[in-house]
Amino acid sequence: MIQQILEEVTGVVKWFDPGKGFGFIVSETSKDDILLHANVLRNYGQSSVADGARIVFIAQATTRGIQATHVLSIEPPVASDIGLADFEDLDPSELTALDMQPARVKWFDKLKGFGFANIWGDHEDIFIHAEVLRRSGLADLSAGEAVNLRVMTGQRGKMAAEVCAWERANKL
Secondary structure, eight states: OOOOEEEEOOOOOOOEETTTTTTEEEEETTEEEEEHHHHHHHHHHHSSSOOOOEOOOOOOOTTTTTEEEEEEEOOOOOOOOOOOOOGOOOOHHHHSOEEEEEEEEEETTTTEEEEEEEEOOOSSSSEEEEHHHHHOOOOOOTTOEEEEEEEEEEEEEEEEEEEEEEHHTTOO
């Protein structure tokens, strides 16, 4: 029988698949991958998490291996060049100065690398690029999902500069 000791652990998301409902975390303190179940992530207020995101969580040893039982914090993956012309001359402080606005996802296609949302009360589409989503610490969005967006005007119209899971926005 494995002793069920709860321990705070820091790791990096190896991969997470919202469709499968789970993923794995790697940690310096464990040679084994640590299971991250979708329900544990949902209890934190997110439906997905980007590969490479830094995560602090409570882990528990079980007969099936080590599992995350409670997420304490998530930091998006280390920033890299976003690769979008709209962000080239933008000062990061300009982004954080933008208000978070409640929105609903129209659709998002991870394979295409983009999707659209609408700010509540406004029918104008807001473009969401997959790299913006990843830099926000998320991996995927579902049609109808409630999110919060920082919106900027890009070369082709309104676009998300940051995406925040609905449940996480009031905790920021």
